[in-house]
Amino acid sequence: MFGAMVKLQAEAAEAMLAGMASLTPVALARDGGIPAAWNAMADQLAAAWQPQAAADPAGLRDALGGALADPGQWRGFVDGWYRALPFPDDATRERLLADSLQLWDSILGQYGIGPEAGRDVPELPRRDRRFADPRWRDQPVFALIHQSYLLLADQVNALVEQAEGIDPAHRQQLAFTMRTLIDALSPANFPATNPVVLERLVQTRGESLVTGLRHVLSDLARGQLTQSAPGAFVVGRDLATTPGKVIHETRLFQLIQYSPVTPQVLAAPLVIFPPWINRFYILDLTPQKSFVRWAVEQGVTVLMVSWKSADASLADVTWDDYIRAQIEAIEVARARFKVPAVHTIGYCVAGTTLAATLAVLARRGEGDKVASATFFTAQVDFELAGELRNFIDDTQLAMIDGLAREGCIDGRYLASTFNLLRGQDLIWNYVVNNYLLGEDYRAFDLLHWNGDATNLPARWHRDYLRDLYRDNLLVEPDRLSADGTPIDLRRIATPCFIQAGREDHIAPPQSVWRLTDHLAGPWTFTLAGSGHIAGVVNPPAARKYQYWTNPGVTESYDAFVATAEEHAGSWWPHWIAWLRAQAPAEVPAKGKRVPGGRGDTVIEEAPGRYVMQP
Known part of the structure; x- marks a missing residue:
């Protein structure tokens, strides 16, 4: 037998x-x-x-x-x-x-x-x-x-x-x-x-x-591999629970403003652009892991973009629409709080478009609308972009086009792609434990998020892979444009904080470092322990991992690593100190810093409808 x-x-x-x-x-x-x-x-x-x-x-x-x-x-x-x-x-x-x-x-x-x-x-x-x-x-x-x-x-x-x-x-x-x-x-x-x-x-x-x-x-x-116990987490009940309200909405995104918890807050609010290939609540998981909740507790007025999962109504969306959306979110925050400039964060692919947004504003003479830009594991130069480059030759781009339905790419294909990059951990581990051994699924918030797939506009996804991953055009001055404005990253004078994950398999740290080669303004680079997700979502209370700094080294990633100073724990406190140094002015938290506090527009309670839509 x-x-x-x-x-x-x-x-x-x-x-x-x-x-x-x-x-x-x-x-x-x-x-x-x-x-x-x-x-x-x-x-x-x-x-x-x-x-x-x-x-x-x-x-x-x-x-x-x-x-x-x-x-x-x-x-x-x-x-x-x-x-x-x-x-x-x-x-x-x-x-x-x-x-x-x-x-x-x-x-x-x-x-x-x-x-x-x-x-x-x-x-x-x-x-x-x-x-x-x-x-x-x-x-x-x-x-x-x-x-x-x-x-x-x-x-x-x-x-x-x-x-x-x-x-x-x-x-x-x-x-x-x-x-x-x-x-x-x-x-x-x-x-x-x-x-x-x-x-x-x-x-x-x-x-x-x-x-x-x-x-x-x-x-x-x-049509998808299960990685976390079904029904263990509900968005709005267990995840994405930081109090706030949706204050602005377009066909492409909602903008959430979170409620302050400190008497004083930084005058310049923070607008966060999460990846549109995932749900925004990666930065607002359970209260113990939530970057949003932690930032609010540090006296920051936080606004979060919640991208809509694509459907047929978004089939015409292109690169320009995402750049315009980011500029619109910045303008909404400036007008709502009557401030000259805002802080920004761009995570992963949204960091790529944040760099393009900054270049567009700089070309238009409006670069001072952004007080600082923070990049979480974001790439602009894709020469060293790692194993995702294996998916972008002409044959495979044509195959991706063939996967489109009603102008959209099903997010489950994207989830499979990212799972393949770590197949032993994210595929076969579950085949053995849950299929062969018949074990029950674990309740794990991060894996619940990982399986919460988001659809993408097919045209925009194809152009992104072709123009950036394959042809690497973003680092060539004026080869790409957005909203009628040519893009030249060398015009960005905004102070930048660049974070990379030492074990990141999606945005390798050597590739993230390349952003430093294209900036005109001051920047600081921080290398976090772990990878693309755990390297970012690492609250100080967890006392996990470590991070490295080396402020005097600018010539190369290898030179940075060779003499970097290691620090125990989360890099978040290091970042908040840097953020405060860029714009230290504070204002009382009452009034407009409370969503709807002075009759300002409120659409619905956070986390909003868009994050719930398939």
């Missing part, structure tokens, strides 16, 4: 790899990050394993323990992988298979089996956190399987690196695609070759896999 199950997985692996040449990162994202391919085999596995586990759990365990009686079972399993993969020639395939056989002899020797038995053999040569559970080492069959897989992964990745006649961009895309497929083929992802799953299957008499299949069917129905 074990041989039949392994053969089934080998056939599934070969089917997944068939036609690999046609696979691209966009195709993988379109297909939901590969769990759908896994699902076809899961039905067969459930049918084969559940009756056996329920009727004779001891017999199933014995079948597994005696699997090595026929070495052809596991040799054929790995040999199937080797024959499915596109090695350059048979000699290379046979050489790598011989390396595997040598590895198997070494591993079996540690268990007293084969020609190496009884010799002083080293520990298992390769380690990986997916196989950290002792059960991967308790039986030689599972040690062989996972060590062979890790050897195969190393060999395939090396072949990609050594391949000749491939341009760097294509090599990077091929490496990404191969790594994604290798992650998918991990023996941890299949019931037949995961000892933790098999033990749970026996203990629950098959119920764990049945529960997991229910999770699979639920996810297939919603």
Whole structure:
């Protein structure tokens, strides 16, 4: 029976790899990050394993323990992988298979089996956190399987690196695609070759896999991988609860003003532009994690843009509309509070358009309307933009166009794309825990937000990928324009605070640093521990991570890192000190600093309708 199950997985692996040449990162994202391919085999596995586990759990365990009686079972399993993969020639395939056989002899020797038995053999040569559970080492069959897989992964990745006649961009895309497929083929992802799953299957008499299949069917129905317990969080009840009111609304965004909690506030209000590819409440999660609530407690008048998830009415939206929207939000804040200038924050892609907005205002002689600009993990120079560049060649841009419906890109495709960048953590971790082990989903606010997809105008999304990610036009003076005004980042004299995440896989810190090369005014750079989200959302009370500063270094990111000073905890207090230094004047919080306090327009309570719309 074990041989039949392994053969089934080998056939599934070969089917997944068939036609690999046609696979691209966009195709993988379109297909939901590969769990759908896994699902076809899961039905067969459930049918084969559940009756056996329920009727004779001891017999199933014995079948597994005696699997090595026929070495052809596991040799054929790995040999199937080797024959499915596109090695350059048979000699290379046979050489790598011989390396595997040598590895198997070494591993079996540690268990007293084969020609190496009884010799002083080293520990298992390769380690990986997916196989950290002792059960991967308790039986030689599972040690062989996972060590062979890790050897195969190393060999395939090396072949990609050594391949000749491939341009760097294509090599990077091929490496990404191969790594994604290798992650998918991990023996941890299949019931037949995961000892933790098999033990749970026996203990629950098959119920764990049945529960997991229910999770699979639920996810297939919603068209998205579930990462957080459904229903555990409700926006406006558990998330995005900082008190405030919507004070302005257009077809593209709502503007929320939050209520003050301090007697005095900074005279210059703060307007935050979150990414339009996500919901704004990443900066207003639970009260303990909310950047908005913390900033209000520091005496800042905070206004938040809440972008509308695109529908057919926004199919005509372009780059110009987002720049105009940011300028409009700045003007609304200036007029409402009767101040000459406002502070601004742009997060991720909204930081990219904030830089363009500042350049437009500078060209128009209106740069003094912004007292400061803070950039959270934002890029303007996309030469070093990381693995998202794997999605922007002509073929894939055409494929993205084909995904559009009624002028919009479904946000679930974008969610799959970002999940693929960290497939082990954001896809296969959930396949194993929730599909194979049948575990209940955890209640996690950050993952709830991660799954709250936002649709994008297709035309604008295509232009953004083409003009910025692919052609890198934003850093070329006057190559792009917005609202009839040419964009030259070198005109930006606004004081800027630039934050990057040391482990950011979406906006690599080397790429974020490049913004410093294009500014005319003063700037400060801060490197935060962790990545694109946790590096930003790191409240001081959590006492997590660290950050680095190096005010005297301006020549390069590497020079910054080489002599940077490390500080424990959150960088938020460092930022608020910088913000106050830009415009220290304060005013009483009563009056217009209270939403609707003096008869000003109020549309509805925060968090507003737009963040609730699909």
